[in-house]
Amino acid sequence: MGQYVALARLDAARPPRVPPERRYLARTADGARTVLVSLPARGADPARWAAEARWANQLSQPGFWPVAELGGTAAFPWHASPYQPVxxxxxxxxxxxxxxxxxxxxxxxxxxxxxxxxxxxxxxxxxxxxxxxxxxxxxxxxxxxxxxxxxxxxxxxxxxxxxxxxxxxxxxxxxxxxxxxxxxxxxxxxxxxxxxxxxxxxxxxxxxxxxxxxxxxxxxxxxxxxxxxxxxxxxxxxxxxxxxxxxxxxxxxxxxxRVVAALAAQSAHVLAAELPAHPAEVR
Structure with missing residues (x-):
């Protein structure tokens, strides 16, 4: 994911409902910035997904999750936004x-x-x-x-x-x-x-x-x-x-x-998380 190293999946391994994308908590290699990175779902058309990401990047619609950064390649696109507990x-x-x-x-x-x-x-x-x-x-x-x-x-x-x-x-x-x-x-x-x-x-x-x-x-x-x-x-x-x-x-x-506590726990985990010595493959 370019300059970003994945820390953890945002969704559970087997969520009860289908997530629209693969979503990760990630950090820059220098540890300076933490972001949420999204990639197309496995088997999705990366070109169609990337086209929607570009539209989202141009929107400033209240209530929509902001797409702040676009990256990747035609075969492996991604987008990222600054982290907040979510x-x-x-x-x-x-x-x-x-x-x-x-x-x-x-x-x-x-x-x-x-x-x-x-x-x-x-x-x-x-x-x-x-x-x-x-x-x-x-x-x-x-x-x-x-x-x-x-x-x-x-x-x-x-x-x-x-x-x-x-x-x-x-x-x-x-x-x-x-x-x-x-x-x-x-x-x-x-x-x-x-x-x-x-x-x-x-x-x-x-x-x-x-x-x-x-x-x-x-x-x-x-x-x-x-x-x-x-x-x-x-x-x-x-x-x-x-x-x-x-x-x-x-x-x-x-x-x-308990939902508020889960948000707080996630925030604490992200603050304390260290970059892995051997980054795992993004799946």
Missing amino acids: LPLTEALTAHGGPLPEGAVRAIGAALAETLASAHVLGVTHAGVCPAAVWLTAYGPLLAGFGTVRAAAPDGTRRAGRPGVDQESLAPEHLAGGPVDPRGDVYALGAVLAYAATGHAVPERSEIPAGLRALVSACLSRVPDGRPEPAHILAELAPGAAYGTLAAATEPVPLPG
Whole structure:
């Protein structure tokens, strides 16, 4: 990975949901800077992945994980961003020991809905929302994995089973190869809320907390036009919240104590980590 030496994988070896990319905590060889580095999923098309990384590098969208640096070769592209303590939503549920409390799900969902609302107004479709692409920080969630669905396969090609694609978060029309559009982001947000609230990839409707059930069901409508707009989702999840304050991630979100502890433990581990004498092969 160029000047960077991998310290550890960000995701567990066998996460419960498909991560959109291979993601590593890494450091410069002189030890001066720590970063998060992402590479294409194994078997993914590196050219399509790199094209989405270039788009992400040009975005300054609040609530999106920033892509600060591009590198590598045509066959082995990567991108990097300055490190901050972060847990994929999948790892946060593992740290918590199960689904998150409804209050935390609402806060996370509201911030994500505001992020998507502001992106869609600008004509930007994230096309990669899924539980493993939601990165939790102490100040709220950020969306990584920009463009995963577009990178997986061109329009007109089925995307089922493609590397890096979380099939349970993919809208039916996109799974079948239909054009990617903002309504698919809403479907994926519904899948994220369902997962965060139940811990299951495909929960029964009765498992979803009653206060979230109708909204999640609407997001997961198989009819694209039946899904709510992100602004409506925001209003349902955080009534009275001032628009433009959540995605900016300037105030802490109510994360469970064990998730906060896991973020702190990661930060301490990274601070104490020494560069390996014999760097392991990136896999």
